[in-house]
Amino acid sequence: MSSGQDRTRLLKPLLFALCLLPLLLLVGRGIIGSLGPNPVEVLTHETGNWALRLLLLTLAVTPVRRLTGQVLILRFRRMLGLFAFFYAALHLLIYLWLDQFWGWSEIAEDVLRRPYILVGWLAFVLMMPLAITSTQSWMRRLGRRWKQLHRIVYAIAILAVLHVLWLVKADLMEPAIYALILALLLAMRVPWAWLSMRMRRLGSVARER
Amino acid sequence: MLIKKPHEIPPSEITPRHIWERRRDFLKVSAAGLGLAATAAFTGTGLARASATGIIEHIQPSPYSTDEPLTSLEDITSYNNFYELGTDKSDPKANAKFLRPRPWTLKVDGECAAPGEIGVEDILALYTQEERIYRLRCVEAWAMVVPWVGFPLGDLLKRFEPTANAKYVAFETLFDPEQMPGQRRKVLEWPYREGLRMDEAMHPLTILSTGLYGELLPNQNGAPLRLVVPWKYGFKSIKSIVRISFTETEPHATWNRMQPNEYGFYANVNPEVNHPRWSQRSHRMIGDGWLAKKHPTLLFNGYADQVAHLYAGMDLNRFF
Numbered sequence: 001m002s003s004g005q006d007r008t009r010l011l012k013p014l015l016f017a018l019c020l021l022p023l024l025l026l027v028g029r030g031i032i033g034s035l036g037p038n039p040v041e042v043l044t045h046e047t048g049n050w051a052l053r054l055l056l057l058t059l060a061v062t063p064v065r066r067l068t069g070q071v072l073i074l075r076f077r078r079m080l081g082l083f084a085f086f087y088a089a090l091h092l093l094i095y096l097w098l099d100q101f102w103g104w105s106e107i108a109e110d111v112l113r114r115p116y117i118l119v120g121w122l123a124f125v126l127m128m129p130l131a132i133t134s135t136q137s138w139m140r141r142l143g144r145r146w147k148q149l150h151r152i153v154y155a156i157a158i159l160a161v162l163h164v165l166w167l168v169k170a171d172l173m174e175p176a177i178y179a180l181i182l183a184l185l186l187a188m189r190v191p192w193a194w195l196s197m198r199m200r201r202l203g204s205v206a207r208e209r
Numbered sequence: 210m211l212i213k214k215p216h217e218i219p220p221s222e223i224t225p226r227h228i229w230e231r232r233r234d235f236l237k238v239s240a241a242g243l244g245l246a247a248t249a250a251f252t253g254t255g256l257a258r259a260s261a262t263g264i265i266e267h268i269q270p271s272p273y274s275t276d277e278p279l280t281s282l283e284d285i286t287s288y289n290n291f292y293e294l295g296t297d298k299s300d301p302k303a304n305a306k307f308l309r310p311r312p313w314t315l316k317v318d319g320e321c322a323a324p325g326e327i328g329v330e331d332i333l334a335l336y337t338q339e340e341r342i343y344r345l346r347c348v349e350a351w352a353m354v355v356p357w358v359g360f361p362l363g364d365l366l367k368r369f370e371p372t373a374n375a376k377y378v379a380f381e382t383l384f385d386p387e388q389m390p391g392q393r394r395k396v397l398e399w400p401y402r403e404g405l406r407m408d409e410a411m412h413p414l415t416i417l418s419t420g421l422y423g424e425l426l427p428n429q430n431g432a433p434l435r436l437v438v439p440w441k442y443g444f445k446s447i448k449s450i451v452r453i454s455f456t457e458t459e460p461h462a463t464w465n466r467m468q469p470n471e472y473g474f475y476a477n478v479n480p481e482v483n484h485p486r487w488s489q490r491s492h493r494m495i496g497d498g499w500l501a502k503k504h505p506t507l508l509f510n511g512y513a514d515q516v517a518h519l520y521a522g523m524d525l526n527r528f529f
């Protein structure tokens with residue numbers, strides 16, 4: 001156990017740095033002026049893409065643990081989820097500031113008229129309670145309900161993929177890849193959910209006897 | 210002849226700075242011994258032609274040009290929507306090398322008395338090339354100011370003697386996945402097709418472009434021959450054209466057929482008609498930088514004085 005703790009102590013800062021890398025690269029490109037002819041578009045797309053990628057990575061933790069039996073990676077899940085939220089917040093900030101310039105009537109119109117924007121907002125708003133309750137103390141305070149609350153992550157991921165599917169003009173390849181990965185990650189949970197349901201039912205039957 | 214005082218000469222009648230600068234450089238190169246190019250420079254008498262270096266000679270200024278600041282050549286040639294060369298904005302530049310714009314023949318057919326073919330070199334020699342500095346407004350809410358080189362489409366169309374049945378003009382891009390690797394995936398229905406009403410096609414603002422910034426069109430901008438209709442969204446301005454047909458009925462237009470509720474056949478720039486996924490009220494000017502405010506979009510992209518009469522009595526919300 002202590003060697004595992006040593007390893008996480010080493011790996012956590014490494015993962016932190018890795019998760020920060022996309023942002024640092026964007027800032028670097030911004031400084032040397034290599035974000036291309038439409039920098040705001042690049043910033044929107046990159047932050048959105050990293051929010052979604054990190055969200056999918058977060059969802060990959062449990063299936064990977066089950067398949068490999070490697071429990072250590074569970075300790076990285078919170079960081080991955082929080083970074084997904086961090087990039088989504090940046091994505092939203094760039095949209096509100098550099099795309100809409102805080103024009104609230106246009107922003108409201110966007111939500112009402114454009115399903116992909118509405119779905120993006122829904123995903124982001126749902127991420128907030130999960131980010132807030134991600135601490136140890138909230139975990140303790142909520143007990144069993146913490147796990148139930150954090151199942152919202154499935155809805156968030158589905159909404160985020162819908163967001164990307166709906167914003168594409170013609171080339172569905174990238175969103176289709178995201179959708180496929182998400183479908184796979186969700187499908188992998190089904191056998192375990194089924195098994196644990198069976199176990200619980202068997203357990204209760206046994207108790208009744 | 211009336212002699213104008215210098216300040217009365219409209220800016221559009223003065224050879225644009227970037228062109229004379231290039232000409233001066235060009236003459237220097239010629240003087241240094243580039244015999245071939247030098248011949249090209251001095252044989253033409255008012256006729257346009259391209260030198261071996263891609264510079265188009267004898268470009269005339271045009272009163273239709275705007276004097277707004279130009280988008281840089283770098284931005285114009287590295288931020289393109291040209292799905293035949295890839296769907297990312299940076300793809301067309303990277304894949305430009307596959308397209309071979311010479312030799313190139315344009316086929317003209319349909320409702321006309323004299324159908325036929327014409328090569329790009331002949332087009333350059335037959336039609337006086339003008340510089341047309343136009344605003345370009347993309348349906349995705351960004352814009353550029355591009356110094357096109359070209360000539361009125363109508364001049365070419367007349368040559369093929371359209372009949373009374375010719376109500377529309379249809380355009381077609383090259384289909385050749387070898388030269389256009391983007392066509393290997395069916396992102397759009399290939400070949401890309403577009404169309405104009407006859408009066409739109411004959412309008413003096415509508416040009417066939419052969420170049421920009423004084424030189425032959427870069428491949429990623431639709432070499433060797435593309436349409437430019439400055440009061441319509443950019444997707445109407447079809448690139449790398451191989452065929453023009455006169456038709457009696459409204460021609461097939463690629464984006465319009467694919468998503469008719471998002472892309473109209475007319476596709477006139479109109480801040481009041483929103484795309485389902487973007488507001489069209491304002492646009493980002495490419496090259497402005499990230500903190501710059503967006504610009505308000507104008508009806509017909511600011512060309513209302515010249516073109517509004519074409520749509521008199523039409524419900525622009527219905528025929529968007």
Ligand code: HEM
Nearest residue numbers: 044045048049051052088092095120121123124160164167
């Ligand atoms: C908070 C509300 C949100 C708003 C207002 C918003 C807005 C946008 C906008 C304007 C675009 C660019 C659309 C275009 O280029 O046409 C975009 C793209 C994108 N967004 Fe969002 N978004 C939101 C939330 C999210 C969330 C929560 C995620 C992921 C977890 C996300 C992931 C993406 C992705 C992956 C793209 C596409 C990037 C690409 O095409 O390369 N967005 N979003």
